[in-house]
Amino acid sequence: MVMSRLMGVYAIIPTALLLTVSFFVLFTIRKIEACGLRVFGYVVAAILWIAALLVFSAGAYAVYTGRHTIPCPMMEMMQKKMHGPKMGGPMPEMMREKTPGPMMKR
Numbered sequence: 001m002v003m004s005r006l007m008g009v010y011a012i013i014p015t016a017l018l019l020t021v022s023f024f025v026l027f028t029i030r031k032i033e034a035c036g037l038r039v040f041g042y043v044v045a046a047i048l049w050i051a052a053l054l055v056f057s058a059g060a061y062a063v064y065t066g067r068h069t070i071p072c073p074m075m076e077m078m079q080k081k082m083h084g085p086k087m088g089g090p091m092p093e094m095m096r097e098k099t100p101g102p103m104m105k106r
Contacts, residue, residue, distance in 0.1 A: 005066050011059020015052045022048035 022045045029041035061067075 005063050008059040008062030008064075011055050011062070015056045015059070018048050018052035018055065022052070 025041055025045045025048065029038050029045070032038050032041065
């Protein structure tokens with residue numbers, strides 16, 4: 001859980017990079033006189049701001065909840081090993097053979 005929160009804090013780095021690039025795009029737009037290229041620059045800057053907002057909100061979610069927003073196969077595998085099979089799910093073959101009574105192989 002601590003690692004997930006730490007990953008959320010690390011979301012500040014790509015957020016800062018995206019905002020820095022958008023600053024330079026907006027700075028460059030001020031020097032351009034072509035209207036079409038200026039509109040394209042504003043669109044690129046808006047997309048960069050939206051991407052920065054998404055990255056930052058995903059990091060804030062990870063810090064607040066302590067969970068990843070991206071599924072991690074390694075973490076899922078470790079959780080299955082720690083918690084065993086889910087209730088109501090099929091029993092592992094090894095347990096089925098050793099369990100006496102009505103749960104034996106049929």
